[in-house]
Amino acid sequence: GAVVSQHPSRVICKSGTSVKIECRSLDFQATTMFWYRQFPKQSLMLMATSNEGSKATYEQGVEKDKFLINHASLTLSTLTVTSAHPEDSSFYICSARGLAALSLETQYFGPGTRLLVL
Amino acid sequence: DQQVKQNSPSLSVQEGRISILNCDYTNSMFDYFLWYKKYPAEGPTFLISISSIKDKNEDGRFTVFLNKSAKHLSLHIVPSQPGDSAVYFCAASLGGSNYKLTFGKGTLLTVNP
Numbered sequence: 001g002a003v004v005s006q007h008p009s010r011v012i013c014k015s016g017t018s019v020k021i022e023c024r025s026l027d028f029q030a031t032t033m034f035w036y037r038q039f040p041k042q043s044l045m046l047m048a049t050s051n052e053g054s055k056a057t058y059e060q061g062v063e064k065d066k067f068l069i070n071h072a073s074l075t076l077s078t079l080t081v082t083s084a085h086p087e088d089s090s091f092y093i094c095s096a097r098g099l100a101a102l103s104l105e106t107q108y109f110g111p112g113t114r115l116l117v118l
Numbered sequence: 119d120q121q122v123k124q125n126s127p128s129l130s131v132q133e134g135r136i137s138i139l140n141c142d143y144t145n146s147m148f149d150y151f152l153w154y155k156k157y158p159a160e161g162p163t164f165l166i167s168i169s170s171i172k173d174k175n176e177d178g179r180f181t182v183f184l185n186k187s188a189k190h191l192s193l194h195i196v197p198s199q200p201g202d203s204a205v206y207f208c209a210a211s212l213g214g215s216n217y218k219l220t221f222g223k224g225t226l227l228t229v230n231p
Contacts, residue, residue, distance in 0.1 A: 002164075004161070006161070032217065034218070034219075042223065043207065043221045043222060043223045043224060044162070044207070044221045046218060046219070049218060091159070093161045093162070094161075095161075097217055106152065106164055106167060107152075107164070107217070107219060108164060109154070109161035109162045109163070109164075110161045111160050111161045112159065112160060112161045114159065
């Protein structure tokens with residue numbers, strides 16, 4: 001149980017285009033979803049927290065107009081990187097927290113999406 | 119200001135021996151701690167957690183110890199297996215409505231056959 005999927009797993013795009021990444025909780029309802037970014041050999045950096053049906057809360061320094069987050073249902077959240085630039089190339093990981101968790105603090109992570117902007 | 123610290127970037131142990139991964143934190147308001155395992159190009163996998171009201175939690179080969187006075191926790195893996203080789207992240211939560219996790223930088227564990 002508590003499986004989270006992400007799609008696509010890998011994407012290459014041209015500079016200036018927008019890319020959408022989907023995060024789905026497959027076997028539980030995710031009351032809260034989180035989006036992280038990981039640079040090589042670094043820790044996971046929380047970008048934003050989203051609760052179903054409400055606006056996402058962004059961490060300091062994260063541009064909300066550049067990283068659009070939609071959490072329209074209890075099983076789906078999307079991250080859209082708008083007008084992507086090479087510096088946006090990174091590994092993006094989502095996680096979900098819900099009633100299936102062993103505790104409300106436990107987050108279950110997706111497999112991640114590798115974004116490369118040329 | 120890094121609130122969760124994993125001071126050892128890497129650890130190498132022999133198969134069958136004990137692996138001890140350490141984590142220190144600075145924020146005394148953290149009330150829940152988790153360990154995640156991560157392979158390259160994959161998302162972290164939840165391993166084990168512990169509430170601040172406990173000092174030990176065990177699950178199979180994995181045991182987490184919490185020393186609140188020292189603001190220190192550790193993950194023990196015994197016996198270690200080659201398949202345990204991965205990056206291990208320590209994370210802490212303040213609780214509250216968002217349940218945000220603060221992660222350490224990770225420790226690369228290599229278990230040699």
